[in-house]
Amino acid sequence: xxxxxxxxxxxxxxxxxSVAFWxxxxxxxxxxYWYQQILxxxxxxxxxxxxxxxxxxxxxxxxxxxxxxxxxxxSTLKIQPAKLEDSAVYLCASSSRLxxxxxxxxxxxxxxxx
Amino acid sequence: GQNIDQPTExxxxxxxxxxxxxxxxxxxxxxxxxxxxxxxxxxxxxxxNVLDGLEEKGRFSSFLSRSKGYSYLLLKxxxxxxxxxxxxxxxxxxxxxxxxxxxxxxxx
Numbered sequence: 001x002x003x004x005x006x007x008x009x010x011x012x013x014x015x016x017x018s019v020a021f022w023x024x025x026x027x028x029x030x031x032x033y034w035y036q037q038i039l040x041x042x043x044x045x046x047x048x049x050x051x052x053x054x055x056x057x058x059x060x061x062x063x064x065x066x067x068x069x070x071x072x073x074x075s076t077l078k079i080q081p082a083k084l085e086d087s088a089v090y091l092c093a094s095s096s097r098l099x100x101x102x103x104x105x106x107x108x109x110x111x112x113x114x
Numbered sequence: 115g116q117n118i119d120q121p122t123e124x125x126x127x128x129x130x131x132x133x134x135x136x137x138x139x140x141x142x143x144x145x146x147x148x149x150x151x152x153x154x155x156x157x158x159x160x161x162x163n164v165l166d167g168l169e170e171k172g173r174f175s176s177f178l179s180r181s182k183g184y185s186y187l188l189l190k191x192x193x194x195x196x197x198x199x200x201x202x203x204x205x206x207x208x209x210x211x212x213x214x215x216x217x218x219x220x221x222x
Binding site for chain 2: 108
């Protein structure tokens with residue numbers, strides 16, 4: 001079974017530029033999550049999708065971050081414009097059922113904002 | 115909201131036993147997870163507790179007391195490859211909240 005795929009693995013941009021991350025969850029997983037993990041901290045949930053609907057985006061900085069999950073499969077997370085404090089690893093995860101199952105994480109995208 | 119506390123760092127010797135504690139305060143509780151995260155890698159699932167008691171899985175065991183808001187992860191027969199960050203995570207109504215993680219260093 002293929003795992004969660006993410007791209008790119010690394011990205012370096014200057015502040016005020018925009019960036020987009022892509023995630024392909026495990027086949028058949030209805031729930032998809034985007035997390036931000038700052039060095040030395042645990043992952044922080046940014047947004048959670050159930051199929052193509054948003055379940056929770058309470059911690060998503062909506063003035064600069066956006067995410068979509070078209071057709072309930074792949075997802076993209078965008079930052080525009082980026083700030084220095086956005087430097088972090090962005091993790092995508094998926095699970096087969098909302099609230100009940102373990103989450104499987106992708107390798108993450110390491111973003112550096114200069 | 116959720117508040118999760120776990121020690122920042124722990125050290126132990128190869129072959130020994132180590133216990134990593136986690137305390138939490140939560141509005142709504144639907145289970146507690148432990149994840150392992152090696153440096154530069156994604157978290158991987160270790161264990162899940164939703165009822166009080168001990169869950170054993172090979173060298174790893176996890177304990178939960180819901181009334182005390184307390185869990186621990188027990189690692190036996192430590193190996194060098196167990197050096198990693200161990201994340202305690204609590205599921206509320208639908209989302210998972212992670213602690214900051216405990217960095218475990220296993221020395222020869």
